[in-house]
Amino acid sequence: MDPAKPSLELLRSLTDQHVLRALMQHRRLTRAELAAETGISKPTVGESVRRLTEAGVVVDTGERTPGGRGRGRVGSYYALAADAGTALAVSIAPEGIVAECVDAYGDTVSRAEQKIGRPARPQEVAAALRTAVAEARHSAGPTPHLAVVSAADPVHRTTGRMVQLPDSPFLLGELDPVEILAAHVDGPVTVDNDVNWAAQAERNNAGATTLTDFAYVFLGEGLGCAIVSDGEVRRGRTGLAGELAHLVTVGPSGQATRLIEVFGELGLRQSDSTAIDVDRLLAAATGTDPRALATRHALGQAVSGILAALGALADPEVVIVGGPWGSHPAILDTIAAAATQLPRHVPVRAAELMVEPSLTGARSDALNRLRAVIVAAAIGYSPPTPAS
Numbered sequence: 001m002d003p004a005k006p007s008l009e010l011l012r013s014l015t016d017q018h019v020l021r022a023l024m025q026h027r028r029l030t031r032a033e034l035a036a037e038t039g040i041s042k043p044t045v046g047e048s049v050r051r052l053t054e055a056g057v058v059v060d061t062g063e064r065t066p067g068g069r070g071r072g073r074v075g076s077y078y079a080l081a082a083d084a085g086t087a088l089a090v091s092i093a094p095e096g097i098v099a100e101c102v103d104a105y106g107d108t109v110s111r112a113e114q115k116i117g118r119p120a121r122p123q124e125v126a127a128a129l130r131t132a133v134a135e136a137r138h139s140a141g142p143t144p145h146l147a148v149v150s151a152a153d154p155v156h157r158t159t160g161r162m163v164q165l166p167d168s169p170f171l172l173g174e175l176d177p178v179e180i181l182a183a184h185v186d187g188p189v190t191v192d193n194d195v196n197w198a199a200q201a202e203r204n205n206a207g208a209t210t211l212t213d214f215a216y217v218f219l220g221e222g223l224g225c226a227i228v229s230d231g232e233v234r235r236g237r238t239g240l241a242g243e244l245a246h247l248v249t250v251g252p253s254g255q256a257t258r259l260i261e262v263f264g265e266l267g268l269r270q271s272d273s274t275a276i277d278v279d280r281l282l283a284a285a286t287g288t289d290p291r292a293l294a295t296r297h298a299l300g301q302a303v304s305g306i307l308a309a310l311g312a313l314a315d316p317e318v319v320i321v322g323g324p325w326g327s328h329p330a331i332l333d334t335i336a337a338a339a340t341q342l343p344r345h346v347p348v349r350a351a352e353l354m355v356e357p358s359l360t361g362a363r364s365d366a367l368n369r370l371r372a373v374i375v376a377a378a379i380g381y382s383p384p385t386p387a388s
Contacts (some may be wrong), residue, residue: 012047012048012051012379013379013380015038015040015044015045015047015048016048016051016052016375016378016379017038017375017379018038019034019038019040019045019048019049019052019058020052020057020058020080020374020375020378021371021375022034022037022038023058023078023079023080024080024104024105024371024374025240027079027105027300028061028063028077028078028079028122029045029077029078030065030075030076030077030078030278031045031049031075031076032075032366033080034049034078035076049078051167052378053078055378056081056241057079057080057081057082057084057374057377058078058079058080058379059079059082060076060077060078061076061077061078061079063076063077063347064076064077065077065286069349071188080104080105080374082141083142084103084104084374085102085103085104085111085141085142085144085145085370085374086102086103086104086109086140086141086142086144086145086369086370086371087101087102087145087146087147087148087366087369087370088100088101088102088133088137088144088146088147088148088181088184088185088366089101089102089148089150089359089362089363089366090129090132090133090147090148090149090150090177090181090362091149091150091194091356091359091362092125092129092149092150092151092152092153092175092177093152093194093358094116094118094120094152094221094222094275095115095116096113096114096115096116096128097113097114097116097125097128097129097131097132098111098112098113098132098356098359099111099112099113099129099132099133099136100112100136100317100359100363101133101136101137101140101144102363102366102367103370104367104370104371104374106189106367107143108141108363109139109140110135110136110137110138110140112131112132112133112134112135112136113132113137114128114129114131114132115128116128119272119273122174122175125175126175126180126251127293128179129177129181130180130184133147133181133184134184136171139182143184143185143186144184144185144186145185145186145187145369145370145373145374146185146186146187146188146189146190146366146370147181147184147188147189147190147366147371148189148190148191148193148362148363148365148366148369149177149181149189149190149192149362150192150193150197150358150359150361150362151175151177151191151192151194152193152194152222152358153175153193153194154168154193154239154240154243155191155192155193155239155386156238156239157235157237157238158238158239159176159178159189160176160177160178160189160190160191161174161175161176161177161178162174162175162176162177163238163239163240165240165243165245166246168222177189177191178191187373190369191238192226192233192235192239192264192362192367193224193226193242194210194218194244194358195216195218195224195225195226195358196226196235196243196361197232197357197358197359197360197361197362197365198216198218198226198322198351198353198357198358198360198361199214199216199226199228199233199320199361200226200228200233200361200364200365201358201360201361201364202214202216202320202322202351202352202353202354202357202362203228203231204361205352206354211228211230211318212228212230212231212317212345213228213229213230213315213316213317214228214229214316214317214318214319214320215227215310215314215316215318215319215320215346216228216319216320216321216322216351217303217306217307217310217319217320217321217322217323217326218321218322218323218326219303219321219322219323219324219325219326220276220278220323220324220325220326220329221275221276221278222245222275222276223244223245223259223260223276224242224243224244225242225243225244225306225310226242227241227242227310227314228316229314244259244306244309245258245259245260246258246259246260247259247305247306247309248305249262249301249302249303249305249306250301250302250304250305251265251298251302252265252266252298252302253265259272259302259303259305259306262298262299262302263276263281266284266295266298267280267282267284267297268280268281274384276325278324278325281299281325282324282325282328285299285317285325285330285331286328286330294332295380296330296331297334299331299334299335300331300335300337300338301338302342303326303335303338304335304338304339304342307319307335307339307342307346307348308342308343308344310346311342311344311345311346312344313366316346317346317347318346318347318348318349319339319346319347319348319349320348320349320350320351321335321348321349321350322350322351322353322354322357323353327350327351327354332348332350335348336348336349
């Protein structure tokens with residue numbers, strides 16, 4: 001029995017999708033360039049451009065290629081319509097709120113920041129979030145199609161609400177970014193933990209090196225971990241996988257203790273908070289005097305105990321360490337040296353993305369989702385949820 005042939009409508013939709021994604025990657029292309037980029041015949045591409053132009057999704061930019069005198073026919077450059085839309089990428093962190101509008105080319109067309117007081121209060125954070133998003137939207141054109149949020153707190157996998165765990169340093173209670181941002185976008189609001197986004201940014205940045213099975217450990221004011229297996233972040237039943245602050249490890253006195261308590265014993269917490277005082281920790285652990293060496297050794301032993309658990313349960317190819325003190329060369333060397341003594345040794349290296357890694361991951365995901373929405377609207381189907 002002959003296999004069923006795809007319908008003409010399906011073939012047209014696939015062609016339109018290829019044309020749109022090529023324009024998203026290259027900003028402007030002629031019909032000839034689109035045919036070369038997509039591998040689709042020039043007449044078929046020409047029909048697609050005509051359909052998409054009539055639908056208002058693609059426009060003739062008015063720019064022309066040089067032609068005549070042996071240089072071939074003059075070609076018209078086409079691009080996405082200016083009103084194709086944007087997506088919001090948002091970071092909620094102890095340092096403050098950052099909101100960006102990103103277009104289909106991956107450009108950040110607007111950015112707004114709002115500081116947050118210490119300790120952070122849910123009402124204050126919610127107000128700062130609304131203000132930052134409103135400012136970012138002000139000069140970015142129509143209402144964004146969707147939002148992707150990075151939050152420096154545990155996030156419930158189903159609802160997107162913040163989850164308050166014992167000893168969590170960023171005290172947001174059950175802040176609900178989905179509810180807050182619903183009025184600012186036309187579509188869905190996706191929320192995830194900041195360490196998960198940082199891990200995805202690290203994975204996406206790997207380039208030719210395939211990075212599919214690793215653990216990303218964040219060591220800053222707070223503590224966190226993302227487990228990436230077969231290229232996907234593993235979130236657990238409710239989204240709380242990787243919350244390692246309460247894992248039992250080796251304390252400064254050599255006795256078993258929870259990781260979060262190590263910093264209390266070393267006097268490295270912020271006052272009236274379980275948050276780690278990063279400046280104090282770096283000052284105490286990065287010198288060459290015996291006291292600094294002892295502090296650094298205690299930190300290395302404590303973190304290596306966590307790596308032993310990760311190695312046994314997740315079997316990562318490598319452990320990537322990020323965060324303002326975890327990636328410090330002296331501290332990282334101590335952690336890596338301690339890890340070599342573990343029964344199951346796992347290589348340890350510093351994160352490559354150090355500037356806004358969580359927002360970078362959220363921004364990349366927002367771009368992927370935005371492109372899927374634009375393509376879906378143009379060819380008339382509901383896009384699948386992009387893989388995170």
